[in-house]
Amino acid sequence: MCESVIDCVPFAMLRPEKLSNTVYAMPCPAMLTPMDADSVDLIITSPPYAERRKKAYGGIPADKYAEWFLPISAELLRVLKPTGSFVLNIKESVDDGERQTYVYELVLALRKQGWLWVDEFIWHKTNPFPTGSKKRLKDGFERCYHFAKTKKFKFFPDAVKQKSTSKWAEDNKRRKNKGAHSTTNGSGMNMSRRIVGDLVRPSNVVTMPSSSINIDHPAVFPQALPEFFIKLMTQPGDLILDPFMGSGTTALVARSVGRRYDGVERSEDYLRLVAERLARTPLSRNGHKVCETNNRKR
Numbered sequence: 001m002c003e004s005v006i007d008c009v010p011f012a013m014l015r016p017e018k019l020s021n022t023v024y025a026m027p028c029p030a031m032l033t034p035m036d037a038d039s040v041d042l043i044i045t046s047p048p049y050a051e052r053r054k055k056a057y058g059g060i061p062a063d064k065y066a067e068w069f070l071p072i073s074a075e076l077l078r079v080l081k082p083t084g085s086f087v088l089n090i091k092e093s094v095d096d097g098e099r100q101t102y103v104y105e106l107v108l109a110l111r112k113q114g115w116l117w118v119d120e121f122i123w124h125k126t127n128p129f130p131t132g133s134k135k136r137l138k139d140g141f142e143r144c145y146h147f148a149k150t151k152k153f154k155f156f157p158d159a160v161k162q163k164s165t166s167k168w169a170e171d172n173k174r175r176k177n178k179g180a181h182s183t184t185n186g187s188g189m190n191m192s193r194r195i196v197g198d199l200v201r202p203s204n205v206v207t208m209p210s211s212s213i214n215i216d217h218p219a220v221f222p223q224a225l226p227e228f229f230i231k232l233m234t235q236p237g238d239l240i241l242d243p244f245m246g247s248g249t250t251a252l253v254a255r256s257v258g259r260r261y262d263g264v265e266r267s268e269d270y271l272r273l274v275a276e277r278l279a280r281t282p283l284s285r286n287g288h289k290v291c292e293t294n295n296r297k298r
Protein backbone atom coordinates (compact mmCIF):
# COMPACT_ATOMS: atom_id res chain seq x y z
CA MET A 1 0.00 0.00 0.00
CA CYS A 2 1.28 3.49 -0.83
CA GLU A 3 1.33 5.35 2.42
CA SER A 4 4.44 7.46 2.10
CA VAL A 5 4.28 11.20 1.76
CA ILE A 6 5.57 12.38 -1.59
CA ASP A 7 9.24 12.54 -2.53
CA CYS A 8 10.15 15.39 -4.85
CA VAL A 9 13.58 14.53 -6.17
CA PRO A 10 15.74 16.39 -8.66
CA PHE A 11 17.11 14.44 -11.60
CA ALA A 12 20.62 14.20 -10.09
CA MET A 13 19.25 12.30 -7.10
CA LEU A 14 17.21 9.86 -9.11
CA ARG A 15 17.40 6.36 -7.72
CA PRO A 16 15.92 3.63 -9.91
CA GLU A 17 14.54 1.77 -6.89
CA LYS A 18 12.48 4.88 -6.04
CA LEU A 19 10.57 4.82 -9.30
CA SER A 20 7.23 4.59 -7.55
CA ASN A 21 5.28 7.02 -5.37
CA THR A 22 7.57 9.77 -6.56
CA VAL A 23 7.02 13.04 -8.36
CA TYR A 24 10.03 14.18 -10.36
CA ALA A 25 11.09 17.79 -10.70
CA MET A 26 12.05 17.94 -14.36
CA PRO A 27 10.32 18.61 -17.64
CA CYS A 28 9.11 15.76 -19.84
CA PRO A 29 10.37 13.97 -21.83
CA ALA A 30 13.82 14.01 -20.12
CA MET A 31 12.38 12.80 -16.85
CA LEU A 32 10.74 9.78 -18.44
CA THR A 33 13.95 8.42 -19.96
CA PRO A 34 15.19 6.60 -16.81
CA MET A 35 11.87 4.81 -16.30
CA ASP A 36 11.72 1.12 -17.17
CA ALA A 37 10.07 0.03 -20.40
CA ASP A 38 6.70 -1.74 -20.00
CA SER A 39 6.38 -0.70 -16.35
CA VAL A 40 3.31 1.56 -16.12
CA ASP A 41 -0.32 0.37 -16.02
CA LEU A 42 -2.10 3.68 -16.68
CA ILE A 43 -0.96 7.08 -17.85
CA ILE A 44 -3.54 9.74 -17.15
CA THR A 45 -2.76 13.36 -17.75
CA SER A 46 -3.82 16.80 -18.84
CA PRO A 47 -0.96 18.56 -20.65
CA PRO A 48 -0.81 22.32 -21.11
CA TYR A 49 -3.03 23.55 -23.94
CA ALA A 50 -1.41 25.34 -26.88
CA GLU A 51 -0.66 29.03 -26.32
CA ARG A 52 -2.52 29.06 -23.00
CA ARG A 53 -1.12 30.30 -19.70
CA LYS A 54 2.18 31.28 -21.31
CA LYS A 55 3.52 32.61 -18.03
CA ALA A 56 2.79 29.45 -16.10
CA TYR A 57 3.54 26.78 -18.73
CA GLY A 58 5.70 28.36 -21.43
CA GLY A 59 2.97 28.30 -24.13
CA ILE A 60 3.34 25.90 -27.08
CA PRO A 61 2.30 27.34 -30.49
CA ALA A 62 -0.77 25.49 -31.82
CA ASP A 63 0.93 24.61 -35.13
CA LYS A 64 3.86 23.06 -33.21
CA TYR A 65 1.77 21.20 -30.64
CA ALA A 66 2.02 17.69 -32.11
CA GLU A 67 5.73 18.23 -32.80
CA TRP A 68 6.19 19.23 -29.14
CA PHE A 69 4.16 16.30 -27.79
CA LEU A 70 5.48 13.44 -29.91
CA PRO A 71 8.88 13.00 -28.17
CA ILE A 72 6.97 12.85 -24.87
CA SER A 73 4.40 10.35 -26.16
CA ALA A 74 7.23 8.22 -27.60
CA GLU A 75 8.55 7.82 -24.05
CA LEU A 76 5.03 7.19 -22.75
CA LEU A 77 4.59 4.43 -25.33
CA ARG A 78 7.86 2.88 -24.20
CA VAL A 79 7.09 2.90 -20.46
CA LEU A 80 3.46 1.69 -20.80
CA LYS A 81 2.80 -2.02 -20.30
CA PRO A 82 1.20 -3.89 -23.23
CA THR A 83 -1.89 -4.21 -20.96
CA GLY A 84 -1.86 -0.51 -20.11
CA SER A 85 -3.86 2.53 -21.20
CA PHE A 86 -3.13 6.20 -21.82
CA VAL A 87 -5.91 8.71 -21.06
CA LEU A 88 -5.26 12.17 -22.49
CA ASN A 89 -7.54 14.95 -21.24
CA ILE A 90 -7.40 17.90 -23.62
CA LYS A 91 -9.61 20.40 -25.42
CA GLU A 92 -8.68 22.71 -28.28
CA SER A 93 -8.71 26.34 -27.28
CA VAL A 94 -10.39 29.07 -29.33
CA ASP A 95 -8.22 31.54 -31.19
CA ASP A 96 -9.54 34.62 -32.96
CA GLY A 97 -13.10 33.26 -33.00
CA GLU A 98 -12.11 29.86 -34.37
CA ARG A 99 -11.79 26.52 -32.58
CA GLN A 100 -8.27 25.23 -33.15
CA THR A 101 -7.46 21.86 -34.71
CA TYR A 102 -4.23 20.83 -33.03
CA VAL A 103 -5.85 18.11 -30.93
CA TYR A 104 -7.19 16.38 -34.06
CA GLU A 105 -3.73 16.66 -35.60
CA LEU A 106 -2.23 15.21 -32.43
CA VAL A 107 -4.63 12.23 -32.41
CA LEU A 108 -3.66 11.40 -36.01
CA ALA A 109 0.04 11.81 -35.19
CA LEU A 110 -0.28 9.53 -32.14
CA ARG A 111 -1.86 6.82 -34.30
CA LYS A 112 1.06 7.12 -36.71
CA GLN A 113 3.43 6.83 -33.76
CA GLY A 114 1.99 3.41 -32.96
CA TRP A 115 -0.79 4.14 -30.48
CA LEU A 116 -4.10 2.34 -30.76
CA TRP A 117 -6.90 4.92 -30.44
CA VAL A 118 -9.47 2.96 -28.45
CA ASP A 119 -12.16 5.53 -27.69
CA GLU A 120 -12.93 9.05 -26.65
CA PHE A 121 -14.76 9.93 -23.47
CA ILE A 122 -16.64 13.16 -23.00
CA TRP A 123 -16.23 14.84 -19.64
CA HIS A 124 -19.55 16.68 -19.38
CA LYS A 125 -19.10 19.55 -16.94
CA THR A 126 -22.07 20.46 -14.80
CA ASN A 127 -20.65 23.90 -13.95
CA PRO A 128 -19.16 25.36 -17.16
CA PHE A 129 -17.69 28.86 -17.10
CA PRO A 130 -19.17 31.60 -19.31
CA THR A 131 -16.98 32.17 -22.40
CA GLY A 132 -17.30 35.94 -22.46
CA SER A 133 -18.32 35.69 -26.15
CA LYS A 134 -21.71 36.63 -27.59
CA LYS A 135 -21.25 34.11 -30.42
CA ARG A 136 -20.32 31.11 -28.31
CA LEU A 137 -22.13 29.10 -25.64
CA LYS A 138 -20.54 27.98 -22.39
CA ASP A 139 -17.92 25.32 -23.00
CA GLY A 140 -19.57 22.40 -21.24
CA PHE A 141 -17.28 19.50 -22.10
CA GLU A 142 -13.73 18.30 -22.54
CA ARG A 143 -12.51 15.12 -24.16
CA CYS A 144 -10.50 12.31 -22.63
CA TYR A 145 -8.86 10.30 -25.42
CA HIS A 146 -8.23 6.67 -24.59
CA PHE A 147 -5.14 5.16 -26.25
CA ALA A 148 -3.52 1.79 -25.68
CA LYS A 149 -0.43 -0.07 -26.77
CA THR A 150 -2.27 -3.29 -27.67
CA LYS A 151 -5.85 -4.55 -27.74
CA LYS A 152 -5.13 -6.46 -24.52
CA PHE A 153 -5.53 -3.37 -22.30
CA LYS A 154 -7.12 -3.94 -18.87
CA PHE A 155 -10.76 -2.83 -18.58
CA PHE A 156 -13.09 -3.24 -15.58
CA PRO A 157 -16.46 -1.58 -16.31
CA ASP A 158 -18.08 -3.25 -13.29
CA ALA A 159 -15.74 -1.22 -11.05
CA VAL A 160 -17.39 2.03 -12.18
CA LYS A 161 -21.03 0.98 -12.19
CA GLN A 162 -23.45 3.82 -11.55
CA LYS A 163 -27.07 4.09 -10.49
CA SER A 164 -29.35 3.79 -13.49
CA THR A 165 -31.57 6.75 -14.26
CA SER A 166 -33.49 4.77 -16.88
CA LYS A 167 -37.25 4.98 -16.48
CA TRP A 168 -37.80 2.17 -18.99
CA ALA A 169 -39.05 -0.40 -16.49
CA GLU A 170 -41.44 2.09 -14.89
CA ASP A 171 -42.76 3.26 -18.24
CA ASN A 172 -43.08 -0.33 -19.41
CA LYS A 173 -45.24 -1.24 -16.40
CA ARG A 174 -47.62 1.49 -17.50
CA ARG A 175 -47.55 0.13 -21.06
CA LYS A 176 -48.22 -3.38 -19.70
CA ASN A 177 -51.34 -2.13 -17.94
CA LYS A 178 -52.50 -0.87 -21.30
CA GLY A 179 -51.85 -4.29 -22.81
CA ALA A 180 -48.80 -3.21 -24.82
CA HIS A 181 -46.14 -4.91 -22.70
CA SER A 182 -42.82 -5.80 -24.27
CA THR A 183 -39.37 -6.52 -22.81
CA THR A 184 -37.52 -5.06 -25.76
CA ASN A 185 -37.08 -1.51 -26.97
CA GLY A 186 -37.44 -0.30 -30.55
CA SER A 187 -34.08 -1.71 -31.61
CA GLY A 188 -34.75 -5.11 -30.08
CA MET A 189 -32.54 -4.61 -27.00
CA ASN A 190 -33.81 -6.38 -23.88
CA MET A 191 -34.67 -3.63 -21.40
CA SER A 192 -36.54 -5.67 -18.80
CA ARG A 193 -33.81 -5.25 -16.19
CA ARG A 194 -33.38 -1.50 -16.54
CA ILE A 195 -34.79 -0.17 -13.28
CA VAL A 196 -34.16 3.27 -11.79
CA GLY A 197 -31.50 2.98 -9.08
CA ASP A 198 -30.04 -0.30 -10.36
CA LEU A 199 -26.26 -0.33 -10.76
CA VAL A 200 -25.42 -0.35 -14.46
CA ARG A 201 -22.29 0.14 -16.55
CA PRO A 202 -21.87 3.82 -17.42
CA SER A 203 -21.56 5.30 -20.90
CA ASN A 204 -18.50 7.07 -22.24
CA VAL A 205 -20.00 10.41 -21.20
CA VAL A 206 -18.71 11.12 -17.72
CA THR A 207 -20.70 13.82 -15.93
CA MET A 208 -19.07 15.73 -13.10
CA PRO A 209 -18.32 19.33 -12.09
CA SER A 210 -14.91 20.94 -12.50
CA SER A 211 -12.82 21.08 -9.36
CA SER A 212 -13.89 23.74 -6.89
CA ILE A 213 -10.95 23.19 -4.57
CA ASN A 214 -9.22 26.45 -3.65
CA ILE A 215 -5.50 25.90 -4.37
CA ASP A 216 -2.77 27.75 -6.28
CA HIS A 217 -3.05 25.90 -9.58
CA PRO A 218 -5.17 27.07 -12.52
CA ALA A 219 -6.25 23.69 -13.95
CA VAL A 220 -6.91 21.12 -11.25
CA PHE A 221 -8.67 17.84 -12.14
CA PRO A 222 -11.81 17.06 -10.15
CA GLN A 223 -10.75 14.01 -8.14
CA ALA A 224 -13.63 12.01 -9.60
CA LEU A 225 -12.10 12.20 -13.09
CA PRO A 226 -8.81 10.30 -12.49
CA GLU A 227 -10.69 8.06 -10.03
CA PHE A 228 -13.10 6.97 -12.79
CA PHE A 229 -10.30 6.00 -15.20
CA ILE A 230 -8.07 4.47 -12.52
CA LYS A 231 -10.90 2.18 -11.40
CA LEU A 232 -11.95 1.42 -14.99
CA MET A 233 -8.47 0.55 -16.25
CA THR A 234 -6.34 -0.68 -13.33
CA GLN A 235 -6.27 -2.97 -10.30
CA PRO A 236 -4.99 -2.39 -6.74
CA GLY A 237 -1.19 -2.20 -6.65
CA ASP A 238 -0.93 -1.04 -10.29
CA LEU A 239 1.31 1.90 -11.22
CA ILE A 240 -0.27 5.15 -12.43
CA LEU A 241 1.83 7.83 -14.15
CA ASP A 242 0.90 11.49 -14.62
CA PRO A 243 3.65 13.18 -16.70
CA PHE A 244 2.06 16.65 -16.20
CA MET A 245 1.27 16.27 -12.53
CA GLY A 246 0.29 19.88 -11.78
CA SER A 247 -1.12 20.01 -8.26
CA GLY A 248 -0.94 16.23 -7.82
CA THR A 249 -4.60 15.18 -8.11
CA THR A 250 -3.68 11.94 -9.89
CA ALA A 251 -1.20 10.99 -7.13
CA LEU A 252 -3.70 11.80 -4.42
CA VAL A 253 -6.43 9.70 -6.01
CA ALA A 254 -4.11 6.81 -6.99
CA ARG A 255 -2.96 6.57 -3.39
CA SER A 256 -6.52 6.71 -2.07
CA VAL A 257 -7.59 3.69 -4.13
CA GLY A 258 -4.52 1.59 -3.33
CA ARG A 259 -2.55 2.16 -6.53
CA ARG A 260 1.09 3.30 -6.82
CA TYR A 261 1.87 6.54 -8.61
CA ASP A 262 4.69 8.39 -10.32
CA GLY A 263 4.52 11.91 -11.63
CA VAL A 264 6.53 14.54 -13.42
CA GLU A 265 6.07 18.27 -12.96
CA ARG A 266 8.48 20.92 -14.08
CA SER A 267 7.36 23.73 -11.77
CA GLU A 268 8.85 23.69 -8.29
CA ASP A 269 5.94 25.74 -6.95
CA TYR A 270 3.49 23.10 -8.12
CA LEU A 271 5.70 20.34 -6.73
CA ARG A 272 5.50 22.00 -3.33
CA LEU A 273 1.74 22.07 -3.75
CA VAL A 274 1.69 18.32 -4.50
CA ALA A 275 3.70 17.65 -1.36
CA GLU A 276 1.36 19.85 0.73
CA ARG A 277 -1.78 18.22 -0.67
CA LEU A 278 -0.53 14.70 -0.01
CA ALA A 279 0.70 15.60 3.46
CA ARG A 280 -2.58 17.19 4.56
CA THR A 281 -4.77 14.46 3.10
CA PRO A 282 -4.33 11.49 5.38
CA LEU A 283 -5.50 8.10 4.33
CA SER A 284 -8.36 6.66 6.33
CA ARG A 285 -7.67 3.52 8.35
CA ASN A 286 -8.49 1.21 5.49
CA GLY A 287 -6.35 3.38 3.20
CA HIS A 288 -9.17 3.90 0.74
CA LYS A 289 -10.57 7.34 1.38
CA VAL A 290 -9.42 10.76 0.33
CA CYS A 291 -10.77 13.47 2.56
CA GLU A 292 -9.18 16.61 1.20
CA THR A 293 -10.37 19.88 2.68
CA ASN A 294 -10.31 23.36 1.25
CA ASN A 295 -8.16 24.68 4.13
CA ARG A 296 -4.74 25.68 2.98
CA LYS A 297 -1.79 25.11 5.26
CA ARG A 298 0.38 28.24 5.27
Ligand SMILES: C[S@@+](CC[C@H](N)C(=O)[O-])C[C@H]1O[C@@H](n2cnc3c(N)ncnc32)[C@H](O)[C@@H]1O
Binds near residue numbers: 027046221244246
Ligand atom coordinates in the same frame (compact mmCIF):
# COMPACT_ATOMS: atom_id res chain seq x y z
C1 LIG B 1 -3.06 21.28 -16.97
S1 LIG B 1 -1.83 21.20 -15.77
C2 LIG B 1 -2.14 19.66 -14.96
C3 LIG B 1 -3.06 19.81 -13.78
C4 LIG B 1 -3.31 18.51 -13.03
N1 LIG B 1 -4.15 17.60 -13.80
C5 LIG B 1 -3.95 18.77 -11.67
O1 LIG B 1 -4.94 18.13 -11.30
O2 LIG B 1 -3.44 19.64 -10.96
C6 LIG B 1 -0.37 20.89 -16.70
C7 LIG B 1 0.91 20.91 -15.86
O3 LIG B 1 2.00 20.51 -16.68
C8 LIG B 1 3.18 21.20 -16.24
N2 LIG B 1 4.15 21.13 -17.35
C9 LIG B 1 4.19 21.88 -18.48
N3 LIG B 1 5.17 21.45 -19.31
C10 LIG B 1 5.77 20.39 -18.68
C11 LIG B 1 6.82 19.48 -19.02
N4 LIG B 1 7.47 19.58 -20.18
N5 LIG B 1 7.13 18.51 -18.14
C12 LIG B 1 6.48 18.39 -16.95
N6 LIG B 1 5.48 19.21 -16.57
C13 LIG B 1 5.12 20.19 -17.43
C14 LIG B 1 2.68 22.59 -15.88
O4 LIG B 1 3.54 23.22 -14.97
C15 LIG B 1 1.28 22.29 -15.28
O5 LIG B 1 1.32 22.21 -13.88
